[in-house]
Amino acid sequence: VMVLATMMLPYQVLFPTQYQIFTSLGWINSVLPLTVPAFFGDAFSIFMLRQFMKGIPRDLEDAAKIDGCSYLGIYWRIMLPLIKPALAAIAIFTFMGAWNNFMGPLIYVNDERLFNIAYGLWKFDLQAGTSNSLMMAGAFVMTLPLIITFFLFQRYFIQGITLSGLTDLDGDSQADDLAVGATVTGTKTATLTQAQIDAGRHVDRHAPESEGSP
Numbered sequence: 001v002m003v004l005a006t007m008m009l010p011y012q013v014l015f016p017t018q019y020q021i022f023t024s025l026g027w028i029n030s031v032l033p034l035t036v037p038a039f040f041g042d043a044f045s046i047f048m049l050r051q052f053m054k055g056i057p058r059d060l061e062d063a064a065k066i067d068g069c070s071y072l073g074i075y076w077r078i079m080l081p082l083i084k085p086a087l088a089a090i091a092i093f094t095f096m097g098a099w100n101n102f103m104g105p106l107i108y109v110n111d112e113r114l115f116n117i118a119y120g121l122w123k124f125d126l127q128a129g130t131s132n133s134l135m136m137a138g139a140f141v142m143t144l145p146l147i148i149t150f151f152l153f154q155r156y157f158i159q160g161i162t163l164s165g166l167t168d169l170d171g172d173s174q175a176d177d178l179a180v181g182a183t184v185t186g187t188k189t190a191t192l193t194q195a196q197i198d199a200g201r202h203v204d205r206h207a208p209e210s211e212g213s214p
Helices: 002-008 011-025 032-040 043-054 058-066 071-082 084-099 103-108 117-128 132-158 174-180 194-206
Strands: none
Touching: 002 043, 011 032, 011 103, 032 084, 032 103, 043 084, 058 071, 071 084, 084 132, 103 117, 117 132
């Protein structure tokens, strides 16, 4: 709740406190105030990633624990591959926010050589005047990195997590079947389905008795 409450605060309210922090760190008039905070995420990214991870079945974690996987192994081998679409979305949103940041360079940076392209496009508008062709060319150059970033991560957007494939016809999860067939004390337990058992009984019941059997 406290994390979501920070989304209600206007971004401009945080500028005085952030300016004092960046001044004490010696980051003023550098690109660090514009890039470093983006790696720590925001309230929206944290909430989005939390909701995405809550949709992952706990059966996968339980099956991995039975197989002897540690918590770090569960995160690295199971959870992290499953949350790639959410991480890709957060990466694109964060990159777009840092790339289109206009107020940050005006507050934290004094050298115009360190300004981002959003400020450069605004200043170019003041110099070009009413030249629409030049403004469109500048806008295309500014948008091109965003388009390239989207195409690099688009396969993670269209890659769906087939959670419905973890459920069999009897309504039991596939992770439960993996847990039943897991290796226990060095021996593998083999299980037969009820259909296979019924089929075996049907064959035994209709099989002709051999003559001369004791």
